[in-house]
Amino acid sequence: MLNQKPAVRLENPAKTNDVSPPSPVQNREFDSKTVGCVTVDKPIMTTRNVDVYYGGKQAIINVSIDIAYNEVLSMIGPSGCGKSTFLRCLNRMNDTIESAHVTGKIELEGHDIYDKKTDVVTLRARVGMVFQKPNPFPKSVYENVAYGPRIHGLARNHTELDEIVQTSLLRAGLWDEVKDRLSQPGTGLSGGQQQRLCIARCIAVNPDVILMDEPCSALDPIATARIEELMDELRQNYSIVIVTHSMQQAARVSQRTAYFHLGDLIEVGETSNIFTNPQDKLTEDYLTGRFG
Amino acid sequence: MTMTTADKIQANLKKRYAAERRFRSYGLASVAIGLAALLLLFISIIGKGYTAFQQTYVKLEVQFDEAIIDPQGTRDPQILARADYGKLIKKTMRKRFPDVTNRRDRRNLYKLVSPGAVFSIQDMVRNDPGLIGTTQTIWVPADDDVDMLIKGYINRDEPESDRRLKDKEIAWIDALAASDSLEKRFNKTFFTAGDSREPELAGIWGAVVGSFYTLLVTLVLSFPIGVSAAVYLQEFAPRNRWTDLIEVNINNLAAVPSIVFGLLGLSVFLNFMALPRSAPLVGGLVLSLMTLPTVIIASRASLQSVPPSIREGALGMGASQMQMVAHHVLPLAMPGMLTGTIIGMARALGESAPLLMIGMVAFIVNVPEGPLDPSTVLPVQIYLWADTPERAFVERTSAATLVLLAFLVVMNGAAVWLRKRFEQRW
Numbered sequence: 001m002l003n004q005k006p007a008v009r010l011e012n013p014a015k016t017n018d019v020s021p022p023s024p025v026q027n028r029e030f031d032s033k034t035v036g037c038v039t040v041d042k043p044i045m046t047t048r049n050v051d052v053y054y055g056g057k058q059a060i061i062n063v064s065i066d067i068a069y070n071e072v073l074s075m076i077g078p079s080g081c082g083k084s085t086f087l088r089c090l091n092r093m094n095d096t097i098e099s100a101h102v103t104g105k106i107e108l109e110g111h112d113i114y115d116k117k118t119d120v121v122t123l124r125a126r127v128g129m130v131f132q133k134p135n136p137f138p139k140s141v142y143e144n145v146a147y148g149p150r151i152h153g154l155a156r157n158h159t160e161l162d163e164i165v166q167t168s169l170l171r172a173g174l175w176d177e178v179k180d181r182l183s184q185p186g187t188g189l190s191g192g193q194q195q196r197l198c199i200a201r202c203i204a205v206n207p208d209v210i211l212m213d214e215p216c217s218a219l220d221p222i223a224t225a226r227i228e229e230l231m232d233e234l235r236q237n238y239s240i241v242i243v244t245h246s247m248q249q250a251a252r253v254s255q256r257t258a259y260f261h262l263g264d265l266i267e268v269g270e271t272s273n274i275f276t277n278p279q280d281k282l283t284e285d286y287l288t289g290r291f292g
Numbered sequence: 293m294t295m296t297t298a299d300k301i302q303a304n305l306k307k308r309y310a311a312e313r314r315f316r317s318y319g320l321a322s323v324a325i326g327l328a329a330l331l332l333l334f335i336s337i338i339g340k341g342y343t344a345f346q347q348t349y350v351k352l353e354v355q356f357d358e359a360i361i362d363p364q365g366t367r368d369p370q371i372l373a374r375a376d377y378g379k380l381i382k383k384t385m386r387k388r389f390p391d392v393t394n395r396r397d398r399r400n401l402y403k404l405v406s407p408g409a410v411f412s413i414q415d416m417v418r419n420d421p422g423l424i425g426t427t428q429t430i431w432v433p434a435d436d437d438v439d440m441l442i443k444g445y446i447n448r449d450e451p452e453s454d455r456r457l458k459d460k461e462i463a464w465i466d467a468l469a470a471s472d473s474l475e476k477r478f479n480k481t482f483f484t485a486g487d488s489r490e491p492e493l494a495g496i497w498g499a500v501v502g503s504f505y506t507l508l509v510t511l512v513l514s515f516p517i518g519v520s521a522a523v524y525l526q527e528f529a530p531r532n533r534w535t536d537l538i539e540v541n542i543n544n545l546a547a548v549p550s551i552v553f554g555l556l557g558l559s560v561f562l563n564f565m566a567l568p569r570s571a572p573l574v575g576g577l578v579l580s581l582m583t584l585p586t587v588i589i590a591s592r593a594s595l596q597s598v599p600p601s602i603r604e605g606a607l608g609m610g611a612s613q614m615q616m617v618a619h620h621v622l623p624l625a626m627p628g629m630l631t632g633t634i635i636g637m638a639r640a641l642g643e644s645a646p647l648l649m650i651g652m653v654a655f656i657v658n659v660p661e662g663p664l665d666p667s668t669v670l671p672v673q674i675y676l677w678a679d680t681p682e683r684a685f686v687e688r689t690s691a692a693t694l695v696l697l698a699f700l701v702v703m704n705g706a707a708v709w710l711r712k713r714f715e716q717r718w
Contacts, residue, residue: 096607098531125610135601137620147619148609198605205610 032064035279036269040068044208044239045090045127050104052085052094059085063104063265065258067209072231072240074250074271077260078291083243086260087211090241091127092120108208125152128207132214134194136186136201141178144186144197145169148205164204172200173230192223199230203238210234212242216249228253247287251275259283337697341690347479347492348439349431350405350468352384354413356423367421377413381405381432388473389464400461404468406433408481408493433481434474436491436684438465442474445683456683482691486657487673491684494677496692498659502572502652502667503641503699509576509663510583510640515633517580518587522629525588526595527617546585553582554646562650569651570666578646583636590632594625627714634707638700644671670696 030048032038039046043066052060060082067073067090075083085094092113094100106113113123125148136144145165148154155161165182169175174196178189186197195215202210212231216224231240231253244250250257250271257271259282267274267283278284285291295303358365360383361375382402386392392401409432416430417423437457440446442465452459468474485495529535557578561567567574598621606616647653652668653676660667668676670692677689 091608093604093608096604121610121612123610124608128610129604129608131601131604131608133601135599135605137602137605138624147606147611151609151611151615151619201605201609 030064032062032265034064034265035267035283036274038065038265038268040066042069043067044069044109046105046107047089048105048107050086050089050102050106052082052089052103053101054097055099059263060089061263063260065265065268067239067241068256069239070235070237071256072235072242072254073256073258074254075241075243075258075260076245076247076250076286077266078286079245080262081260082263083258083260084213086265087213087241087243090209090211091124091129093124093129095120125205126207127209127211128202128205129211130195130198130202130213130215133218134191134198136189136194136197138185138187140183141169141186141189141197142182145200145204148201152205154205168200168204169197171203171234172196173226173233174200190223192219192226195219195223195227196230199227199234203234207238209239209241212240214243214245217245224249247275259286261286337690337693341687341692341694343443344482344687344691345479346443346476347481348434348442349475349477350434350438351429351431351473351475352381352405352409353387353427353429354380354384355427356380356417356425357383358425361417361424367424369418372417372421373414375414375417377410377417378402380413381409389467392464397460400458401464404435404438404461404464406435406492407490408433408488431475431477433492436682437461438474439492440683441465442469442476443687445687482688486659487655487668487676488657489655491682491688494685494688496670496673496695498656499668499670499673499692500695501659502575502656503669505572505660505663505667506575506579506647506652506669507637507641509573510579511633511637513576513580514583514587514636518584518633519591519629521584522588522591522595523617523622526592527621528613542585542588546589549645550582550643551645551649553578554649556581557646558649568664568666570654570656570668571664572652572660572667572669573663574650575647575652575669576663578650579640579643582643582646583633583640586636586639587629587633590635591625591629594628594632595621597628598624627711630714631707631711634703634710638703638707641669641699641703642671642696644669644675647672648675670699 032049045067046064047066048064050060050063051058063086065073075087077083085100088094089102089106090113094102102114108123108126111118113127137147139147142165145168146155146161149161149164155164166175169178174193177193178197186194189197195218199210199215216227219227228249231242234240242250242253254271256268257274258268259266259274259278259280261282267278267280269279274283275287278287357380360379361377362368362371364371382398385401385405386398389401392398412430412432416428434442437446441457441462446455446457448455448462457465465474481493482495484497485493486498488494525535525539557574561574561577562569567577602620602624603616606620607613611619647669651666653672654666654668655676656666656668658665674689674692674696677685677692
């Protein structure tokens with residue numbers, strides 16, 4: 001997996017380039033060693049100095065990054081670098097792991113999501129999640145999509161619910177394939193269809209942010225292409241954070257890319273910049289395939 | 293010549309395959325032994341028990357003598373109820389065998405007919421008083437000794453002094469048989485009556501109903517409590533020393549000998565709470581205590597097997613913990629829970645030891661009408677009959693065991709069916 005595991009990260013690499021955004025670590029009002037611009041002008045979510053511990057082991061070390069409106073932010077890095085862990089902090093899915101402990105500040109439109117007053121149910125309705133393995137409920141296609149609106153009381157009657165289901169399936173690009181078999185089990189669809197069903201299920205509650213944890217790793221290239229296409233369309237209405245192992249996918253779908261390494265957020269930047277002109281040695285080594 | 297790797301493998305190959313064949317034959321032998329034991333059990337029980345499903349009946353020409361039943365001719369139901377119907381039967385038997393004059397011989401002669409015959413005649417008259425004054429041909433159960441002789445369980449070659457039936461009695465029975473007055477019929481009594489001292493009048497219905505009420509109480513208590521406990525422990529409880537302690541204790545309780553639960557029931561439910569003795573309610577309470585650990589363990593295993601991806605999917609949609617459990621986890625875990633419960637209930641159905649402790653071992657003739665009526669259960673009934681000296685109870689013991697086994701097979705079959713029917717694949 002990893003060929004080199006530097007015990008201490010190299011301090012600001014000597015390499016500087018005037019094409020890149022201003023000096024890697026600029027004067028920020030928070031402590032962060034990440035190279036590149038972690039903040040954006042109008043963020044929908046901000047995270048500041050996030051640490052995550054599993055029992056005594058620290059999995060995420062001082063990560064600060066913003067997520068902008070209508071962007072796809074991809075998070076890449078070698079296996080075990082903490083990108084999924086960090087993603088799961090954004091809708092508090094880490095709460096389900098008893099040993100996990102999160103510190104730092106994560107805000108959604110200015111509200112601290114780890115605040116005692118924040119309701120986790122509301123948060124997860126606003127920050128939806130699509131998982132690595134397609135996990136439709138063992139219920140009908142219709143019930144899968146209708147589940148979210150139903151538990152959150154988003155539809156006043158059947159007509160409205162039907163509408164939400166249809167719109168969500170349309171947006172997920174699945175309507176034409178399943179419109180004649182809405183009552184059949186969602187688990188009977190193909191892998192790619194199942195994953196799009198999970199996306200439809202997610203957007204049925206109209207979230208602000210969609211988190212995707214390697215959504216295409218279990219899919220074939222054609223299904224992957226469909227989902228990538230879909231992400232580009234969904235960006236018009238939602239912010240998307242995607243964890244991926246495929247650098248090509250990150251390059252194709254995202255506007256900004258964050259590189260994680262052993263729990264550190266090494267570098268953040270415009271996707272095109274990161275891939276053509278990485279500032280940090282680790283990022284460069286990973287992107288050029290020297291490890292990972 | 294040096295050996296290549298392939299040669300070395302070749303040299304070992306024979307030994308490896310031989311070991312494999314040996315291993316397989318051990319398994320096959322074990323299965324064969326198990327099946328043989330099962331077969332032996334079934335052959336023995338069925339061989340001993342099947343004759344109990346038939347009972348010998350004797351034909352009587354009964355003259356419904358008005359002078360004996362209702363001398364005043366009032367047809368008052370109270371007088372009809374109090375009349376001495378035994379006299380009618382005795383008179384019939386005297387008429388059938390006119391040459392029996394000795395008092396003691398006559399008493400033995402009357403004994404060939406079951407004491408239950410009196411009640412059938414009484415019932416006939418109550419239902420139709422018009423019978424009085426007429427002569428009817430009726431079939432009544434023969435005594436169990438007659439039944440045993442007809443079924444060939446009494447050895448005629450034994451010396452008379454060792455035999456239950458003396459030579460004279462055998463002669464009368466042969467005379468009855470020769471005149472087609474004896475007939476083996478389907479033993480309806482066995483399936484409709486409660487217990488009795490007379491084998492030909494004893495049935496398992498009382499025990500079946502008792503078992504039903506007992507299991508009903510057990511199910512009503514252990515299923516909801518067991519499932520709730522399992523759901524709480526598995527889905528909601530924090531993992532700490534207390535829950536670990538509870539878990540260890542539940543596992544230990546599942547291994548506690550059942551008689552201990554009986555003792556607990558005796559001291560708590562009977563002595564302390566003063567609940568009725570011999571009642572299915574108390575039996576059900578005791579069996580619930582015994583079944584609960586099984587239900588909890590099975591339910592937890594079933595909850596655990598629900599894939600985490602389904603839970604994450606639900607939580608990721610913003611479902612609350614309770615919605616996740618109620619909408620997704622429980623429906624998927626339910627077949628496993630039901631299976632575990634049915635297996636636990638089957639175990640409870642076959643349990644006798646704890647019920648002996650709370651008095652369900654009493655001799656109870658009446659079929660219980662509710663969970664508070666004194667009653668017994670099938671395995672205890674088997675135990676009671678196995679303990680009686682009459683030869684006719686031997687076959688009834690086996691027959692009752694067959695009925696119990698049939699119930700167990702049906703329950704386990706239901707468990708398998710439920711698992712197959714509602715099993716979800718994902």
